[in-house]
Amino acid sequence: MDINASWLRIHGGVTHFPIALIVASLLFDAAGHVIRREPHAHELRAAGFYALLFAAAAAFASVASGLVLAGWETGGRGMLAEHHAFLWPGFALLVGLAAWRIVVGRETSRRAFAAYLVFTILAAALMLGAGYWGGEMVIGGR
């Protein structure tokens, strides 16, 4: 197996974590926002918080392996450009959301948390878009 095939497998494996975890985080947090009864609301938001932290950490590993795989290309053409068009804003938003959650902890108003959920939906959509175009590059058109 050549080195690119190895990086393709590493990137293909690692990249599932930020995508799955941000979607999981969104679902936990949304449930915690809707279900107001304690201790369930707190536990759901805690699950959402840790899922988001692991998603952000996994995003760094995913970006690093992807950059090596793409020969350090941050833009590119065609499907790689589409992949990056979703990836970079999604990555920045994911890291920003994780930083915000770390800073505010449990001290958030319902309105601010609702706004946070909207941005999480956007981040999840961007990460899913990046995943879609990444998949298209490898197995698309079938």
Add this chain to the structure above:
Amino acid sequence: MADSEARTLSIEVRGVIIALVAAVVSLGLAFGTAALMSARTPRRGGTVQGAPPSQIVLATPGQRLFLANCSPCHGKDARGLIGPDLHGLKLSDEQISATITNGRKGGMPAFGKRLTPSEIRALDAYVRTLKE
């Protein structure tokens, strides 16, 4: 009550500022590392990315199609990236066209629905020009 709300708002605003800084730093880290490594990594084939002005030639239609559709996986120089090096392929025109049209199992996507037959012929002609 008002003090508590003001404190919460203050923490939320501080969180937004730190979030923006974290996002910019993360992007800077990724793009900075990529730029640094790209400048330091010689391209396969012994040349550095970016041809000198004396070597720049007008792209053929096949080359333009290649850059738009194939270079993400095969590299701008077709020396291979995710996909293999395409120089010196020992395949017939029919085999190259069939591969572009139908893809390859477990690897290359099919381009039969994205490209017209004439575009696939132009790509085939371009790939044929890639010698060892």
